[in-house]
Amino acid sequence: MKDHHAVLWPHHGIFGTGSSIDEAFGLIETIEKAAQIYMLIAKHDIQQRITDQELADLVPKPLTLFQKKESSTYKHRLTS
Numbered sequence: 001m002k003d004h005h006a007v008l009w010p011h012h013g014i015f016g017t018g019s020s021i022d023e024a025f026g027l028i029e030t031i032e033k034a035a036q037i038y039m040l041i042a043k044h045d046i047q048q049r050i051t052d053q054e055l056a057d058l059v060p061k062p063l064t065l066f067q068k069k070e071s072s073t074y075k076h077r078l079t080s
Contacts, residue, residue: 006031 001007006016006027014031018024 014028016024016028
């Protein structure tokens with residue numbers, strides 16, 4: 001499996017790979033949970049929609065260097 005870490009075989013199961021058994025099992029669990037959620041919602045109409053821009057707006061913006069310094073100074077004051 002050169003380009004993919006998981007394969008879904010309908011009516012058979014999931015095959016997953018990873019750098020460890022834990023990583024492979026985590027991938028398989030994630031796929032299984034996503035499939036369960038999909039099956040629960042597939043028969044329902046989507047009540048709300050979110051645009052790509054609205055989704056992007058939800059992502060926290062990276063802190064500037066000044067904000068990071070201020071944040072660590074504040075943390076230092078709390079622990080001192």
